[in-house]
Amino acid sequence: MHWPGGYGDKRIEELSRLLTVSFFAALFASGIRLAIPIFLAALGEIVTERGGVLNLGLEGIMLAGALAGFMATYYVEQSANASLLPLAPWVGIAAGIVAGMAMGLIMAVLAVSLHTDQVIASITLVILGQGITTYIFRQQFGSLTARITGFETLPIPLLSDIPFLGEVLFSHDIMTYLSSLILIATAYFLAQTTWGLNIRAVGEHPAAADTSGINVTVTRYVAVLIGAGLAGLGGAVLTVAQLGIFNENITAGRGWIAVALVIFARWRPGLAFAGALLFGVANALQFRIQALNLEVIPYEALLMLPYVLTILVLLRKVNKSEAPAALGTPYVKE
Amino acid sequence: MDEITSSPNELITTTSPSHRFRPPRLVRLIGAPILGGIVGLLLGAVLIMLAGADPLAAYQTMLAGAFGGPRQLTETTLKVGPLLLMGLGLTIAFRCKVWNIGGEGQYFMGALAGAGIGLLLQDSLPAVVLIPLMLLAGVLGGALWAGIAAFLKLRFGLNEIITTLMLNYIAEFTLLYLAREPLKDPDSFLPQSAQLVGAARMPTLFDSRIHIGVLLALLLVPAVYVLLWQTPLGFRLRAIGSSQSVSRYAGMNVALGLSLALLLSGAFAGLAGVIEVSALHTRLKDGISGNYGFTGILVALLGRLHPVGVVFAAIFFAALSIGAQTMHSVYGLPIALAQVIQGLVVLFVLAADALARRIWR
Numbered sequence: 001m002h003w004p005g006g007y008g009d010k011r012i013e014e015l016s017r018l019l020t021v022s023f024f025a026a027l028f029a030s031g032i033r034l035a036i037p038i039f040l041a042a043l044g045e046i047v048t049e050r051g052g053v054l055n056l057g058l059e060g061i062m063l064a065g066a067l068a069g070f071m072a073t074y075y076v077e078q079s080a081n082a083s084l085l086p087l088a089p090w091v092g093i094a095a096g097i098v099a100g101m102a103m104g105l106i107m108a109v110l111a112v113s114l115h116t117d118q119v120i121a122s123i124t125l126v127i128l129g130q131g132i133t134t135y136i137f138r139q140q141f142g143s144l145t146a147r148i149t150g151f152e153t154l155p156i157p158l159l160s161d162i163p164f165l166g167e168v169l170f171s172h173d174i175m176t177y178l179s180s181l182i183l184i185a186t187a188y189f190l191a192q193t194t195w196g197l198n199i200r201a202v203g204e205h206p207a208a209a210d211t212s213g214i215n216v217t218v219t220r221y222v223a224v225l226i227g228a229g230l231a232g233l234g235g236a237v238l239t240v241a242q243l244g245i246f247n248e249n250i251t252a253g254r255g256w257i258a259v260a261l262v263i264f265a266r267w268r269p270g271l272a273f274a275g276a277l278l279f280g281v282a283n284a285l286q287f288r289i290q291a292l293n294l295e296v297i298p299y300e301a302l303l304m305l306p307y308v309l310t311i312l313v314l315l316r317k318v319n320k321s322e323a324p325a326a327l328g329t330p331y332v333k334e
Numbered sequence: 335m336d337e338i339t340s341s342p343n344e345l346i347t348t349t350s351p352s353h354r355f356r357p358p359r360l361v362r363l364i365g366a367p368i369l370g371g372i373v374g375l376l377l378g379a380v381l382i383m384l385a386g387a388d389p390l391a392a393y394q395t396m397l398a399g400a401f402g403g404p405r406q407l408t409e410t411t412l413k414v415g416p417l418l419l420m421g422l423g424l425t426i427a428f429r430c431k432v433w434n435i436g437g438e439g440q441y442f443m444g445a446l447a448g449a450g451i452g453l454l455l456q457d458s459l460p461a462v463v464l465i466p467l468m469l470l471a472g473v474l475g476g477a478l479w480a481g482i483a484a485f486l487k488l489r490f491g492l493n494e495i496i497t498t499l500m501l502n503y504i505a506e507f508t509l510l511y512l513a514r515e516p517l518k519d520p521d522s523f524l525p526q527s528a529q530l531v532g533a534a535r536m537p538t539l540f541d542s543r544i545h546i547g548v549l550l551a552l553l554l555v556p557a558v559y560v561l562l563w564q565t566p567l568g569f570r571l572r573a574i575g576s577s578q579s580v581s582r583y584a585g586m587n588v589a590l591g592l593s594l595a596l597l598l599s600g601a602f603a604g605l606a607g608v609i610e611v612s613a614l615h616t617r618l619k620d621g622i623s624g625n626y627g628f629t630g631i632l633v634a635l636l637g638r639l640h641p642v643g644v645v646f647a648a649i650f651f652a653a654l655s656i657g658a659q660t661m662h663s664v665y666g667l668p669i670a671l672a673q674v675i676q677g678l679v680v681l682f683v684l685a686a687d688a689l690a691r692r693i694w695r
Contacts, residue, residue: 056495110688114688114692115692116684116685124631124635124677124680126628127673128674128677128678131670131676131677132674135673138670139667252503253503256496260496260500298514300514301507301511308504310496314490
């Protein structure tokens with residue numbers, strides 16, 4: 001690290017020029033976008049954990065969703081039929097959800113039906129997910145760099161013209177808008193619907209739930225599958241709506257960050273969104289500082305930021321009673 | 335996980351009151367891994383078929399690639415070394431129910447510390463002194479990196495699963511930075527450190543490429559067995575793994591035990607790191623990990639958290655990895671097939687264990 005003569009002043013000048021309204025608008029806008037995949041996975045995990053199942057396999061599930069979404073979109077886009085083109089990213093999103101649920105089914109069988117240790121089962125699921133996505137991607141694409149178009153940005157008429165807020169909130173792709181609806185729907189589902197109540201019941205006190213006529217096994221399967229579907233969706237959003245490419249381990253720890261966010265959020269959907277936003281904005285900031293090419297901060301230090309931040313947010317004390325009481329424990333009928 | 339993390343005195347206490355048929359202990363112990371291996375290979379065959387190749391021929395190529403001659407055997411043996419070290423370290427951690435998934439990071443830090451000492455002193459010290467120093471540095475590097483997670487767990491109650499994993503990325507970026515800037519080889523355009531030469535390279539055995547690192551890994555097999563089953567410390571670690579509350583009630587220092595298990599597994603990963611960088615990569619650079627931190631988890635699980643089982647699991651997985659390279663060059667099938675089969679094998683071992691437990695409870 002060094003400060004060549006006269007260099008610092010110029011950089012500071014450049015920095016101050018950057019710290020304008022448009023800088024912050026762009027920062028928050030891309031922060032929201034970057035938050036979405038992590039948020040969706042964390043939201044799914046909240047449903048799963050509220051049902052008493054600890055599924056740490058999000059990283060593998062997101063990867064499966066990311067690859068399935070990418071490939072489905074790619075093949076529809078490549079098909080000669082031009083009328084199918086607008087459908088392509090939607091097919092990708094659906095494929096991502098299905099792939100996520102397929103991975104979730106493996107987890108559910110192991111954790112819910114077979115009572116396998118949930119930590120071990122889900123770590124294995126991550127490694128399997130990493131292997132299988134790398135294998136399929138290499139087998140299908142070799143070392144070819146394939147790109148997909150995915151979703152276009154969809155500025156909302158009038159609203160997107162509002163200064164600052166228009167760029168931050170109303171100039172995204174459709175999946176970003178939909179994610180806010182998914183947040184509301186999931187929060188409502190957990191709090192207000194019978195299925196949501198059942199899921200929380202089997203996560204708090206499965207024996208009592210069983211006595212009152214709730215099928216614990218089926219309910220936990222549903223909780224795992226919803227969670228895995230949302231994680232798969234998060235992976236698909238990453239490739240289909242945001243990056244347009246796939247690479248091995250493209251999720252780069254987002255699944256694990258989502259696991260941490262669930263703890264940070266005290267198993268509450270709204271807080272998970274806030275936590276994901278924190279990550280998104282930190283990541284967006286990190287990219288922008290990288291683009292400045294400041295020699296005093298090595299870009300590797302910036303790249304570590306999300307991972308350091310994950311450890312930092314966990315420092316917030318968790319009250320044991322806030323976690324679902326039966327989290328991680330298989331239900332054995334007496 | 336009864337079969338894998340069974341009670342401390344498992345040989346004595348597994349007498350069942352049930353009069354139903356119950357397969358002997360050895361069958362129960364190795365039945366699931368063998369079954370898992372078969373199912374994993376069968377599903378791998380399906381993938382090979384889907385890719386348009388002949389699975390039988392592909393597997394034959396794989397087998398020949400792993401064991402077909404002296405060169406192949408050497409490659410496989412060299413691969414056993416790091417897998418064994420990782421599997422042994424995680425055997426200690428998992429027996430204590432410490433979920434260290436930060437093997438990658440600890441490996442990087444071991445490589446960094448060991449290679450750092452090597453680069454610093456390779457011109458001034460003979461191998462007899464330098465190699466032990468490097469190995470020690472590697473052990474300390476890995477243990478200290480795991481120690482961060484241990485500290486965060488004890489001081490702030492942070493779950494080691496997430497911290498060890500996050501520390502993987504932090505370690506990797508640290509290593510990449512150091513290799514790109516302060517430690518960069520001035521004679522190279524690539525972001526890599528200077529080369530380890532002469533005294534800083536793992537000495538080899540019997541005129542082959544097999545180095546003392548592999549030997550060391552093998553020697554640690556009985557050492558881990560003795561540690562876990564013949565020492566008070568090992569008993570404590572396994573007791574904590576069986577039940578933290580009972581151990582605490584019995585007056586054990588649970589926090590200390592958990593930290594020790596984490597540090598020990600980190601030390602093994604660090605040792606693997608310094609050995610691999612000294613023997614194989616010879617420089618600090620991108621891509622020196624080989625995913626051992628994660629494959630090691632599978633090795634430990636497939637080896638049923640027993641040092642002897644870990645040896646077999648390490649050989650099986652080493653053969654799969656080396657064989658997959660040959661299969662890749664002959665059939666163009668992606669090398670990641672090995673990782674897929676490894677994951678499937680362990681998945682089915684977990685399932686078979688759980689099923690067996692339900693049938694012969």
